[in-house]
Amino acid sequence: MDEFQDTDGSQYAxxxxxxxxxxxxxxxxxxxxxxxxxxxxxxxxxxxxxYLRAARSAQHRLTLDTNRRSSxxxxxxxxxxxxxxxxxxxxxxxxxxRYRPVQAGGGAEAERLHEWGTPVASPLQVHALPEALTNATxxxxxxxxxxxxxxxxxxxxxxxxxxGGRPLAPGDLAVLLRTNGEIDDLRRLxxxxxxxxxxxxxLQVFESEAARDLLLxxxxxLHPQDVGALRAxxxxxxxxxxxxxxxxxxxxxGLEPWRERLLDWRExxxxxxxxxxxxxxxxxxxxxxxxxxxDERLVTDLRHLGELLAAREAEGHSPGALLDWLRAHRxxxxxxxxxxxxxxxxxxRLRLESDQHRVRLMTLHASKGLEFPVVLxxxxxxxxxxxxxxxxxxxxxxxxxxxxxxxxxxxxxRLAGAQQEERFRLLYVALTRAKQACHVFLxxxxxxxxxxxxxxxxxxxxSPLDSLLDRGLEAACRxxxxxxxxxxxxxxxxxxxxxTAPGITPxxxxxxxxxxxxxxxxxxxxxxxxxxxxxxxxxxPPPPGPVRLPGRWSFTGLVxxxxxxxxxxxxxxxEVLPAADDEAPETPEMPAAGEALDAAPATGPAGDPAxxxxxxxxxxxxxxxLRGPGFGNALHALLETxxxxxxFALQPERVLAALKQQGVRSEDGRNLAxxxxxxxxxxxxxxxxxxxxxxxxxPLVLASLPAERQRHEMAFHFRLGEASLxxxxxxxxxxxxxxxxxEGTPARIDGSLDGAIDLVFExxxxxxxxxxxxxxxxxxxxxxALSRLMDHxxxxxxxxxxxxxLHRLLHQRxxxxxxxxxxxxxxxxxxxxxxxxxxxxxxxxxxxxxxxxETADALLASEAEAAA
Numbered sequence: 001m002d003e004f005q006d007t008d009g010s011q012y013a014x015x016x017x018x019x020x021x022x023x024x025x026x027x028x029x030x031x032x033x034x035x036x037x038x039x040x041x042x043x044x045x046x047x048x049x050x051y052l053r054a055a056r057s058a059q060h061r062l063t064l065d066t067n068r069r070s071s072x073x074x075x076x077x078x079x080x081x082x083x084x085x086x087x088x089x090x091x092x093x094x095x096x097x098r099y100r101p102v103q104a105g106g107g108a109e110a111e112r113l114h115e116w117g118t119p120v121a122s123p124l125q126v127h128a129l130p131e132a133l134t135n136a137t138x139x140x141x142x143x144x145x146x147x148x149x150x151x152x153x154x155x156x157x158x159x160x161x162x163x164g165g166r167p168l169a170p171g172d173l174a175v176l177l178r179t180n181g182e183i184d185d186l187r188r189l190x191x192x193x194x195x196x197x198x199x200x201x202x203l204q205v206f207e208s209e210a211a212r213d214l215l216l217x218x219x220x221x222l223h224p225q226d227v228g229a230l231r232a233x234x235x236x237x238x239x240x241x242x243x244x245x246x247x248x249x250x251x252x253x254g255l256e257p258w259r260e261r262l263l264d265w266r267e268x269x270x271x272x273x274x275x276x277x278x279x280x281x282x283x284x285x286x287x288x289x290x291x292x293x294x295d296e297r298l299v300t301d302l303r304h305l306g307e308l309l310a311a312r313e314a315e316g317h318s319p320g321a322l323l324d325w326l327r328a329h330r331x332x333x334x335x336x337x338x339x340x341x342x343x344x345x346x347x348x349r350l351r352l353e354s355d356q357h358r359v360r361l362m363t364l365h366a367s368k369g370l371e372f373p374v375v376l377x378x379x380x381x382x383x384x385x386x387x388x389x390x391x392x393x394x395x396x397x398x399x400x401x402x403x404x405x406x407x408x409x410x411x412x413x414r415l416a417g418a419q420q421e422e423r424f425r426l427l428y429v430a431l432t433r434a435k436q437a438c439h440v441f442l443x444x445x446x447x448x449x450x451x452x453x454x455x456x457x458x459x460x461x462x463s464p465l466d467s468l469l470d471r472g473l474e475a476a477c478r479x480x481x482x483x484x485x486x487x488x489x490x491x492x493x494x495x496x497x498x499x500t501a502p503g504i505t506p507x508x509x510x511x512x513x514x515x516x517x518x519x520x521x522x523x524x525x526x527x528x529x530x531x532x533x534x535x536x537x538x539x540x541p542p543p544p545g546p547v548r549l550p551g552r553w554s555f556t557g558l559v560x561x562x563x564x565x566x567x568x569x570x571x572x573x574x575e576v577l578p579a580a581d582d583e584a585p586e587t588p589e590m591p592a593a594g595e596a597l598d599a600a601p602a603t604g605p606a607g608d609p610a611x612x613x614x615x616x617x618x619x620x621x622x623x624x625x626l627r628g629p630g631f632g633n634a635l636h637a638l639l640e641t642x643x644x645x646x647x648f649a650l651q652p653e654r655v656l657a658a659l660k661q662q663g664v665r666s667e668d669g670r671n672l673a674x675x676x677x678x679x680x681x682x683x684x685x686x687x688x689x690x691x692x693x694x695x696x697x698x699p700l701v702l703a704s705l706p707a708e709r710q711r712h713e714m715a716f717h718f719r720l721g722e723a724s725l726x727x728x729x730x731x732x733x734x735x736x737x738x739x740x741x742x743e744g745t746p747a748r749i750d751g752s753l754d755g756a757i758d759l760v761f762e763x764x765x766x767x768x769x770x771x772x773x774x775x776x777x778x779x780x781x782x783x784x785a786l787s788r789l790m791d792h793x794x795x796x797x798x799x800x801x802x803x804x805x806l807h808r809l810l811h812q813r814x815x816x817x818x819x820x821x822x823x824x825x826x827x828x829x830x831x832x833x834x835x836x837x838x839x840x841x842x843x844x845x846x847x848x849x850x851x852x853x854e855t856a857d858a859l860l861a862s863e864a865e866a867a868a
Contacts, residue, residue, distance in 0.1 A: 004034030004054065006046040012054055032058065036097045037089060037428045040365060048422070052096060068105035069371050070435050071112050075104040077124035077438075077482035078431060085471040089424035091417065091459035099428065111161040111373065113168070113436040122484035123437040126477050129489050132447035135382050142441055143182065145489035146175060146378035147189035149439060150359060152490065153374065154195065157643075157707030161373060161436065166641055170196050174360040174372035176430050178379050183361045186378075190359060197359040205308075206329040210301030213238040215326055217281055221269065222319055224262045230255060233262075237298060238281055240288040274313050274322060278306030283552070364426050367433050375434040381443040383423045385416060385461040413460075420460035420467075427464045441489060445469045553720070553753050555798045558745050616837045620781060622678050623833065625670060630662035632774040635832060636758075637662070638683060639772070640712045645703060648680035655680045682832060689836035693763065694826040694847045700763045710761040716805040717754045721862020724748050728859045732800075735852045742794045753860065757802050766825035767810060769802045771795075773831045781834020781841040790829065790844055799827040803848060804856050820850040 001007070001015065019030040032054055039048040055061065067075050082099035089097050113120045127145070129138070150173060153159055159168035177183050187199040205211060213236040220226070220233035234241040234249070241249065249255065268276040282302055309322050317325065360372065364380075431438060445466035449457045459467055477483040638648065638658050648655055656676040666675060690699035725748065729741035759770040779785040790796050803824070811818050826847035835842030 001031070002033045004032040005036050005039035005048065005051045006034075006041050006044070007050055007054075008045045008047045009050045012050045016054075016057075026059070037099065037425050038368060040368060040422055040426050040429055042419075042422055048097070048418075065100075065102050066105045067102045067432075068107045070104065070432075071108040071123065072104035072106065073112070073119075073121065073482050074108075074123040074434060074436060074438070075102060077122070077480065080476055080480035080483055081124060081431065081473075082428075083476055086468050086473060086476070089428060089464075090421045091467055095421065097421070097425070108435050111165060111436065112163075113374070114160045114163060114165070115158060117160075117164075119163075120437060122480075122482055123434075124431075124477075124483045125437065125439045125486065126442060126483060127439060127486045127489050128442040128444075128474070130444065130487060132444045134448055134451050135384075135443075136451065138443055138447075139182070139379060139382065140185070142378045142489065143186045143189055145441070145491065146186060146376055147193055147195070149376065149490040150175070150190060150195055151193050156711075160643075164643065164646070167643070168374065169357065170359045171357045172373040173376065174362065174367065174370075174374070174433065175376045175378065176362060176364050176367050176433065178364060178382060180363065182379055183363070186361055190361075195359060196357065197361055199361040205301050205304050206326075208301045209237055210298050211305055211326065211330055212236070213298075214278070214281070214302060214305050215323070215330060218274075218277065218319075218323055218326070221262050221265045221277060222323065224259050224266065227255070230259060230262065234258065238285050238302070240285075269319060274309045274319070275306050278302060278309070364430050368429050371433055371435055373434070373436045375430070375438045377430050377438065378441045380427060380430060381441065381463050381465050383426065383463040383465070384457060385419060417460045420462075420464070424464040424467075440465075442469070552751055553749050554755055555801055558725075558749070559742055559794050559797070616841075617780075619837050620777065620834055623675065623682065624776060625666045625668040626659075626664060626675060626679070627667065627776060628664075630664045631659070634658040634662040634664055635679075635683070635774050636772075639687070642683075642687065642703075644706060648683045649677070652676045652680050655683070685836040686830065686832055686842075691828070691843065691845075693768065693828065693845055695766065696764050696825075698764060705761060705763070709763070710759060712759055713756050714760045715754070715756045716809070717752055718805065718808060718860075719752050720750050720860055722748055722750050723860045723862055728856055731852060731855045731859065735849050737796070737848075737852070739791070740796050740800065742797060750862075753801065753805075755802065755805065757805070760806060763825065766823060767806060768825035768828055769799070769806050770828040770830065771798070771802070773829065774833070775831060777831060777834055781831055781837060783840045783844070786829075786831060786834075786842070786844045789831075795829060795844075796846075799829065799846075800848060800852075800856060803827050803853060804860060807853050807857055820853060824853070 007015075015030060019026060019028050021027045034051055036048060036051055036055075039046055039051060042048070070078075078099075079101045083101075085093065087099040088095050089099065113123060127149075133141070153168060153173060154170060157167065160166060161168060161172065175186060177186065183199045187197055190197045216229070216236045217233045217238060220229040223229050231246060231250075233239060234246060235243065265277045265280055268280065282299060285299060285302070305326070309326065312322055312325055431440070442465060445462065446456050449455055449461075456462075457466070465473075474485065477485045634655075638655060642648070652673075653676075656673055659672050659676065659679070664672065666672060684703075687703035688701060690701055692699050725741055725745050732738065732740040757769050758772050761768055761770060775789070777785065777789070779788070790799075807820065807824055810823055814823065826845050829844040831842045831844075833842070
């Protein structure tokens with residue numbers, strides 16, 4: 001029986017009976033495997049007393065004394081943390097359960113945590129706040145400090161796993177918290193930092209207000225003739241009307257425009273799927289204003305529900321069936337309803353996306369049995385006794401599995417001690433989840449028991465960390481080489497070493513206009529809803545007229561579907577655009593969704609296009625059997641994580657793993673393992689070839705580009721005025737670039753323009769945008785062929801849009817000191833299959849006139865159109 005520490009008296013009595021004959025003599029072999037230090041499930045019936053009795057009755061006892069999970073340095077840190085009197089996991093120094101020093105098995109040494117290339121000598125980091133704050137005051141401060149620490153740990157280039165290993169990623173971090181409320185609060189803070197996280201909270205998305213709203217709206221979309229359904233949808237939190245506003249809206253004839261809008265949403269559902277309706281509803285939530293934490297929760301939940309519905313839709317379910325499915329889960333009648341608390345947990349719990357690539361937020365109990373490279377414990381100082389409630393407490397089970405009700409004060413005190421001992425074991429479980437490092441936050445154990453109190457808590461009411469401080473924890477931490485003691489909690493830092501491009505920090509790079517609100521400045525829970533209600537009561541929004549709503553535009557949407565907004569679903573949407581005219585290449589390149597990264601050709605400043613030799617042609621066609629989105633995504637993933645000076649030829653297994661992860665298949669049946677070395681050689685050629693960029697006298701080699709001078713996948717989102725693409729087309733013609741803005745695009749666009757730039761980097765004082773392409777090149781990779789390809793797919797138009805986005809960002813960051821000619825570099829497009837095969841092969845880079853960039857910026861903002 002594994003995990004035997006979680007059994008209760010009745011279960012053990014049954015097992016013991018099975019393994020005894022009718023005379024009570026032992027028979028057979030009962031092997032009980034357990035760790036009393038991990039007995040933390042008393043609320044589920046687990047009884048540590050049962051385990052101890054079973055251990056005492058065992059004929060043989062075997063001990064595991066080797067930790068094969070964690071690094072040797074971290075094992076030594078835990079040994080020092082629980083050394084001497086701190087080994088007893090109880091306030092009673094004679095208690096049986098205690099920490100026993102272990103040795104490291106060495107299995108985690110290959111991925112030891114490094115900072116700036118040096119092994120972290122003190123993997124257990126203790127952050128002690130000297131201020132004796134009350135718990136209520138300290139909790140939001142601790143969560144804000146934890147969010148700042150996560151941002152620091154994920155600073156580009158700072159931390160890696162292994163000597164020269166991969167960078168520390170969000171998925172390598174876990175924050176273990178005491179309550180679901182703490183999980184939700186920290187999730188919001190991390191989102192403000194732009195850090196992806198997955199919150200494993202017991203709150204269920206089907207029980208949220210968003211689920212109710214979405215059910216009302218989708219029902220109205222499917223039944224637009226039902227006036228009652230329309231009224232109910234308008235009264236939802238998402239659409240934002242109040243009962244006082246609705247009669248006025250109806251009297252003014254405002255219901256009909258809304259009915260027309262729902263008809264449009266129903267048509268979009270038919271053409272594009274249920275997510276199109278959810279996105280339209282999300283846009284409506286953003287337009288109606290508010291912007292508080294309630295809106296953040298609503299938007300997150302709507303996205304989650306949309307993904308769940310889309311997954312069901314992909315299985316072939318009709319719109320009506322989707323609505324029935326959502327309604328059943330709202331009523332608790334889904335297919336998981338009868339399967340217990342843990343059933344369907346992966347689908348029903350609130351989360352943003354897959355845990356794999358996100359910071360994991362979970363409760364301490366949920367972390368048992370799991371392991372993570374780095375663990376953060378920001379609120380363990382708050383693991384104190386909870387009120388026993390009005391019921392009669394029960395003692396732990398006796399040898400027969402029976403429990404006694406406790407009425408006397410001494411019995412209740414004994415139970416309080418047992419509860420504190422379980423909190424000690426919870427501390428042990430939390431600390432031993434880490435493989436490489438752990439960050440623990442502390443408060444002084446002299447802090448007041450409650451607000452305005454003069455005394456502090458004592459055993460057994462206080463937290464285990466407070467108890468350990470009385471047993472010399474601080475002195476032991478300061479004396480241990482493997483433990484670092486820090487005065488104070490982490491704060492947000494602006495470190496030039498963490499910048500990913502000039503003026504860009506990890507927290508705001510995804511959204512240059514975003515600001516981070518300190519946790520202490522967050523409005524009280526009820527104020528946001530109150531202010532929203534007052535605002536809606538004071539001024540009713542005008543009824544929507546029969547006009548086209550502002551859209552969200554992207555380069556792909558502008559070129560592929562003129563007049564219809566379309567969000568880019570993948571990085572390679574811009575590689576699958578249709579032919580623009582009859583002069584397009586006869587064999588359009590096949591797309592590759594993820595594309596690849598940093599590249600440059602072997603050419604000098606005056607290099608001329610080279611005619612393809614047989615050797616060059618063979619190199620260009622060497623990987624023709626690999627194509628499609630999966631191949632592009634694999635190249636993208638490899639190059640995005642490549643470190644300066646790294647060589648892929650020395651790690652073909654890494655290349656092979658990336659290809660397999662993306663489901664790449666060779667079209668000629670060859671084994672991927674045979675092709676991986678060729679892929680690695682291509683990547684190394686791209687990264688090691690000298691790039692000669694317009695305006696520079698020195699070449700750029702991407703393999704030598706420092707990590708702090710580059711930012712991968714930099715997303716941008718900026719508002720559009722009534723932007724005239726017709727005026728932009730005319731401006732391009734005046735600057736000698738006719739046809740740069742494709743024919744067929746809408747004359748005017750409004751709303752917002754979104755996109756993601758593959759790479760933003762700084763070279764010799766100028767900042768450039770770089771877009772990499774994994775297209776096949778049937779006409780060759782020399783400059784003339786690439787120029788035709790750029791025109792055929794309208795990539796020059798894309799380059800202009802991305803350049804304007806970077807221009808806006810640099811202007812915001814540098815203010816009046818910004819000069820286009822001095823600080824903004826030419827856009828660079830790299831076609832990976834051809835880079836380095838000949839002079840100028842695989843590289844397109846041309847500088848737009850400075851005046852055109854300023855004109856395009858003004859036109860997209862609907863400024864100075866007449867002057868353009």
